[in-house]
Amino acid sequence: MTSKLERIRHSFGKSFRDLLHVRQGKLNGVVDVVVCPESEQEIIDLLELAERFQIELIPFGGGSNIAGCLSARSDRNRPIISLDMCRLNRVLSVDVQSQSATVQTGVYGPDLEQQFEPYGVTLGHFPDSFRHSTLGGWVATRSAGMQSDKYGKIEDMVLAMRVVTPRGVIVTRPVPRASNGVDINRLCIGSEGSLGVISEVTLQVHRQPAKTLWLGYLFHNFESGVAAIQCVAADGIAPVVTRLNDAEKTALSFAFKAPEAGMKKIVSKGFKLSLQHIKRMDLDHCCLAINKFEGSRKQIRCQRRAVDRVYRQHGGVCLGRGPGESFERGKFDFPYLRDWLLDRRVFADVSETATLWSNVLPLYRLCQVSLQDAITATGCRGWVGCHVSHTYHCGASLYFTFAWHDNSSRVEENYDTIKHAIQDAFMAGGATLSHHHAVGTEHRPWLAQDISPTGVLAVEGLKATLDPHGIMNPGKLIR
Amino acid sequence: MTSKLERIRHSFGKSFRDLLHVRQGKLNGVVDVVVCPESEQEIIDLLELAERFQIELIPFGGGSNIAGCLSARSDRNRPIISLDMCRLNRVLSVDVQSQSATVQTGVYGPDLEQQFEPYGVTLGHFPDSFRHSTLGGWVATRSAGMQSDKYGKIEDMVLAMRVVTPRGVIVTRPVPRASNGVDINRLCIGSEGSLGVISEVTLQVHRQPAKTLWLGYLFHNFESGVAAIQCVAADGIAPVVTRLNDAEKTALSFAFKAPEAGMKKIVSKGFKLSLQHIKRMDLDHCCLAINKFEGSRKQIRCQRRAVDRVYRQHGGVCLGRGPGESFERGKFDFPYLRDWLLDRRVFADVSETATLWSNVLPLYRLCQVSLQDAITATGCRGWVGCHVSHTYHCGASLYFTFAWHDNSSRVEENYDTIKHAIQDAFMAGGATLSHHHAVGTEHRPWLAQDISPTGVLAVEGLKATLDPHGIMNPGKLIR
Numbered sequence: 001m002t003s004k005l006e007r008i009r010h011s012f013g014k015s016f017r018d019l020l021h022v023r024q025g026k027l028n029g030v031v032d033v034v035v036c037p038e039s040e041q042e043i044i045d046l047l048e049l050a051e052r053f054q055i056e057l058i059p060f061g062g063g064s065n066i067a068g069c070l071s072a073r074s075d076r077n078r079p080i081i082s083l084d085m086c087r088l089n090r091v092l093s094v095d096v097q098s099q100s101a102t103v104q105t106g107v108y109g110p111d112l113e114q115q116f117e118p119y120g121v122t123l124g125h126f127p128d129s130f131r132h133s134t135l136g137g138w139v140a141t142r143s144a145g146m147q148s149d150k151y152g153k154i155e156d157m158v159l160a161m162r163v164v165t166p167r168g169v170i171v172t173r174p175v176p177r178a179s180n181g182v183d184i185n186r187l188c189i190g191s192e193g194s195l196g197v198i199s200e201v202t203l204q205v206h207r208q209p210a211k212t213l214w215l216g217y218l219f220h221n222f223e224s225g226v227a228a229i230q231c232v233a234a235d236g237i238a239p240v241v242t243r244l245n246d247a248e249k250t251a252l253s254f255a256f257k258a259p260e261a262g263m264k265k266i267v268s269k270g271f272k273l274s275l276q277h278i279k280r281m282d283l284d285h286c287c288l289a290i291n292k293f294e295g296s297r298k299q300i301r302c303q304r305r306a307v308d309r310v311y312r313q314h315g316g317v318c319l320g321r322g323p324g325e326s327f328e329r330g331k332f333d334f335p336y337l338r339d340w341l342l343d344r345r346v347f348a349d350v351s352e353t354a355t356l357w358s359n360v361l362p363l364y365r366l367c368q369v370s371l372q373d374a375i376t377a378t379g380c381r382g383w384v385g386c387h388v389s390h391t392y393h394c395g396a397s398l399y400f401t402f403a404w405h406d407n408s409s410r411v412e413e414n415y416d417t418i419k420h421a422i423q424d425a426f427m428a429g430g431a432t433l434s435h436h437h438a439v440g441t442e443h444r445p446w447l448a449q450d451i452s453p454t455g456v457l458a459v460e461g462l463k464a465t466l467d468p469h470g471i472m473n474p475g476k477l478i479r
Numbered sequence: 480m481t482s483k484l485e486r487i488r489h490s491f492g493k494s495f496r497d498l499l500h501v502r503q504g505k506l507n508g509v510v511d512v513v514v515c516p517e518s519e520q521e522i523i524d525l526l527e528l529a530e531r532f533q534i535e536l537i538p539f540g541g542g543s544n545i546a547g548c549l550s551a552r553s554d555r556n557r558p559i560i561s562l563d564m565c566r567l568n569r570v571l572s573v574d575v576q577s578q579s580a581t582v583q584t585g586v587y588g589p590d591l592e593q594q595f596e597p598y599g600v601t602l603g604h605f606p607d608s609f610r611h612s613t614l615g616g617w618v619a620t621r622s623a624g625m626q627s628d629k630y631g632k633i634e635d636m637v638l639a640m641r642v643v644t645p646r647g648v649i650v651t652r653p654v655p656r657a658s659n660g661v662d663i664n665r666l667c668i669g670s671e672g673s674l675g676v677i678s679e680v681t682l683q684v685h686r687q688p689a690k691t692l693w694l695g696y697l698f699h700n701f702e703s704g705v706a707a708i709q710c711v712a713a714d715g716i717a718p719v720v721t722r723l724n725d726a727e728k729t730a731l732s733f734a735f736k737a738p739e740a741g742m743k744k745i746v747s748k749g750f751k752l753s754l755q756h757i758k759r760m761d762l763d764h765c766c767l768a769i770n771k772f773e774g775s776r777k778q779i780r781c782q783r784r785a786v787d788r789v790y791r792q793h794g795g796v797c798l799g800r801g802p803g804e805s806f807e808r809g810k811f812d813f814p815y816l817r818d819w820l821l822d823r824r825v826f827a828d829v830s831e832t833a834t835l836w837s838n839v840l841p842l843y844r845l846c847q848v849s850l851q852d853a854i855t856a857t858g859c860r861g862w863v864g865c866h867v868s869h870t871y872h873c874g875a876s877l878y879f880t881f882a883w884h885d886n887s888s889r890v891e892e893n894y895d896t897i898k899h900a901i902q903d904a905f906m907a908g909g910a911t912l913s914h915h916h917a918v919g920t921e922h923r924p925w926l927a928q929d930i931s932p933t934g935v936l937a938v939e940g941l942k943a944t945l946d947p948h949g950i951m952n953p954g955k956l957i958r
Contacts, residue, residue, distance in 0.1 A: 170933045171930075177632055178914060355654050356577035356653055395654060435658055464944070
């Protein structure tokens, strides 16, 4: 494809900067042509061609990346091809007995789950970008879905891969675990298109759960909420979703609630009064937690009771199914809000990280202060909220949303100030540059701090080995 | 240390070939000196020195490796230092809240668990070599403990690492998960000393379980046993240990049972008769499965009931606690049998792999036939047994033990015939060269088949980047 629209569409992801530049018409750095291969052999041929003629290749999945992984700005004046994987979108085989499936990587989330349906299985991977992202993109960026507490991140699901590199095709075998030297799968997962094109993946899948149940709880504050969800994670009770909003995010999520009328309004008002006066909840500081449970009726009952016991010990009050179900209905819609806000000169973005349990609250406070100070430094009014959306045995993710009202002409500079503040805080606070959004160009300045300069050297060595001419997505992840 | 004994002790692991050569006095290829650093700085200094003077370094943990990872035979005539990590054996910190711990890698299994005891935590990693192997060795070889079904393999436990390479120290951050490019931990785990020296690791740990329970079951045959344990793994019921012996291994394990007398003998005989005539077990073909359960009394009861239901559906008959408890008593003793057998010219070794559930039985049959044919080809009488000792959502390990009575002078050649047959069968059967014993020199011939030539190229590129002079454990894993 060489139409202007397709070339532009394939030259940007959905990062704050991408959106800003497209809206501002700053279209310097656009791919020259979009190619949609129909087989692995076509990818191999394309890579050979690209090496011979010194053409740069940017693998393209759904285009939803927010870390600059798709940026077509190149230092070297070489032609650039966007390699859109959309035609390689088939589930090749499902091994129901082993609960595994081999899939081409250009498949979008909804299409993948639809192809799995006749087999009664699911991947269980539902990132916010689900509708607009592909399997290949998930694997290339170490994506996390909202049900990661049970199903793991994408790297926990991959059993085998086929990766086309300029030096040949890497092929690994579908085995549950191995001791065959350095883990070759993990060396390709998270490579962000810089080593090669991930063409096929064998994944572990799960039977569709018999039943699901959402439950919401209200905690007096973020501290007691964190303590409660940590207990649940440490006890291995394992709801599929555990999500805890801080006070700011909780207020926002209640503000998005549909207005009630009649009897419902009266009941709701009564419940609110009882929360305030009987449960002594300060409704300005309370925090909403939601859980999703899956399994047989019996399994759900067991898990639900265990969670309820722990949450009550930490002062949690059950809100029933409402908050979770309303979250589920709108779960993929939230990102679109950003565009609506942009029209009103309210600029919003997110940064997320992960850390050990003992560091969750200190890091939360550090990041909050850093973000607020940075927004203040820009002279704008702003808002900062945070939620925990992925919990593990040893720690959890922290997901910050920040927005500011900016009438100045320095929006991008102000963004840089704020974005740098939060990423610097992640580093100073002993956390990682991202839990699931990748490195790309946006987070590259923090990579050496995160994985050490020798770690970066190792990745550079890998790239020099597999892509000696530097044609694969140059400038992303590493220089 | 430069004593002959220490030099020899540090030049061999416990592979079949190692034992044979030491017994035969074939001591060509012995390290020149053994150094025991007391700090990471001393390791850094040593690597600098080694690079300058072109000295080869072989990191040494407990010396229990059976894949030739410690072999001191070098192609190039350079001096060789064995870098014994035994003095770096301290637990540096335990973060009880996060259930994580930072530990120096020279610590032996029992010492590690003893240092964890005051904190009430355990790593949950108990390989057969536990008493004679170190944390560093486990991480360098992607080791698996017998409780891996719950606790995972060692690679699932590592949160952060410090690895001294000739090009600097790789340092990663202790976070539960990240999206910061290629996973640097996984790039060092399984590197078998060929990239650098793993000096420090942050691990996830678990609270000591309140209670444990062993239960044994007898199945009519291997097929029904495999079907049963697969159901348990797929349902996520998760006993900490699931071990299923095939008929040959079952007969062997009953042969090792202490003889009974008096009432016990009569009861035992009665039970045996009831198995044969009421349960219609053919005692020549039946297979023993043992499970270990952990947790609160309630959790154990839940798991035990769920397992019992599944096993009974597959014709399993409960044998009570006896078989599991007797396994636990002798669990670390079995390997010593090999030396006793060697004195009687009975030669024994093991090879193990992992595969998807749908391939467990086909692979089992292929390997059995391959081993038996190979033993027959040597003109010796032999014995082949197999057990499954690690189960996962998508598959399981298969662990083969083989022995043959060899009065010829061609013991090593006959060993090569048999070992090659089983490793070739793993490859032909779509499995991996090893589930937890590493590549070393013994399995290196199969690496390119397992991870593809381009996968090997990637590992070579990593080595060339981090160890350009090839001083780190040369010849292991890759050439």
